[in-house]
Amino acid sequence: MALLRDWGLTLGRWTGRPVAHVQKDSGEPEVRRVREAAEAADWATVRDVLEARPESEDRVGLLWAVGETAGVERWIAEVLEAEPDAALPRLVAGIRHISWGWEARTGARAQHVSREQFELFHARLRTAERWLYEVAEREPGWTSPWYGLQVTGRGLQVGLPTARRRFEATVRRDPHHLGAHQQQLQQVCDKWGGSHEEMHAFARKSAFDAPGGTLLGQLVATAHLEEWLSLDSGPDAAYMGRPAVAASLREAADHSYRHPDFVRRGAWLQVLNTFAMAFSLAGDRAAARECFQATEGRVTEFPWYYLDGGDPAAAYRKLRSSAGR
Template identity: 80%
Template sequence: MALLRDVGITLGRWTGRPVARVDEDAGDPDVPRVRAAAEAADWATVRDVLDARPESEDRTGLLWAVGDVAGVERWIADVMAAEPDAPLPRLVAAIRHISWGWEARTGARAKDVSREQFQTFHERLATAETWLYEVAEREPGWTSPWYGLQITGRGLQVGPEIARRRFEATVRRDPHHLGAHQQQLQQVCEKWSGSHEEMHAFARASAFGAPGGTLLGQLVAVAHLEHWLALDSGPDARYISRPEVIASLGEAADHSIRHPDCVRGRGWLQVQNTFAMAFALAGDVASARECFRATEGRVTEFPWYYLDGSDPAKAYKEYRSYAGR
């Protein structure tokens, strides 16, 4: 399961507009540093970078940067053996096994995944769960193990009740943790174990139950995109362009990215990209243009891979042109 990555910019020679180009650093200078350390099996540097971040969403992206590096599963085992009482090595090992598990499963539809692939997928997630519970017991205030358990739970299909408890455990420690809410939104989607009605209700309750300026307004936009994706061609366009959907998107943007208290923290760029896509699909050109302008040409893989899985930046540029940016 890859970390959602940002796309960097250079200035366009002909238009003067930013031109999208892949950049895996997500705008965080510590991401390439911790990734390079993971590739070099340099545990001391990995530990120092992770320890310097608060144990909350601020550390989530760095953990996944390490977890996406092939081979971490080998050297982190030696670290765990050398530091049997330390929770951080177990957390890193667990996150790596989650990513490693999804590598085995691949992003194919379930019908196209072999029994052997599913077995490896489930074994790696089960191993991750064991370590995540150990970390949660040793560090009861940490958010990351519970966030990791949300992801393993969906892969292992633990069911809506257990999934809900894991989400609640995460947000008790970090009430506005965007990743935790994103995971729970997926859990209540129709394609997993929920319904459109439950998904929209969760999105609105989370977004408007939080103070103005948090990034949880994105959930409303994602819910509309998920609803749009579930429909056939024709009904999908009619749905996303309905006046009440456009009004809902505007209300959510006003409470989050347009709010005067909104801060450009981790996740802000992805949220802007999400609203840009939703507004563009809905036909609200002015609002889409505003979001595209805010991104300054920096593209996030999510949600644009919904439109073009092989080249999210291409989809971004096409819709940016439609919006007149």
């Protein structure tokens, strides 16, 4: 993979590397534009941006930028009244209620979430499901509502068979949809009722069944990070230090971002960040340096929030330094 030049400036001084900063919008102008429009309750612009992005070109990323914006749940209700037959406002309402639901639950462990928080969480997810099913009926070719139903299904604990059907409904419409595969990977994790074996098998099959240059190579790295997270201090480092883990990561990298058909679009930056963290923890400094150089200091929140108290930029800088960058 051709890597970009690694230049950076800090306070007027040459640093030899770019300053690490969290890239919330993946460097895509349309994500920033639709987020700003959502903040301003500018439905006309939100609609124009979303309608201009085909479902086949990862419209989910734009939808999620809207859904994460506070206050959308208020103004989208007026749009729903004004456009009772339109599918797109229902899709936005459904995605917003997913994010709004998780805001109620918070990211705390289940034992630290109150009954009232769980009730509100589940109520908002059930509302999201109602909107998303209506969209799926009105626009049977759309991928986004089924992806949203994968997310609500995990929160509502619909069970592995139902979760699998929702995943299959998504990939029938878009076989290599990264978000759908990421959700299903979580669903088959040990912590959500699956197992490490099932998780790794799913990750490898999904990645290597896809054409070379696929973003789905990220799943292999994510699966190793998930098993690492499940272990106590000591065993976690021993796991990532296994030669088989590093070999698995290199094989996935060769089929993904190192492949000549890899294209820097969509979630490519998150893919490189995930491999950077995984290679760093696996002790493969050369492979980690390659990823850090390619990201040019642009940090995605996932997977770095797993480290250093949830400060992605600090975690990125720390492991980049360890890798010799």
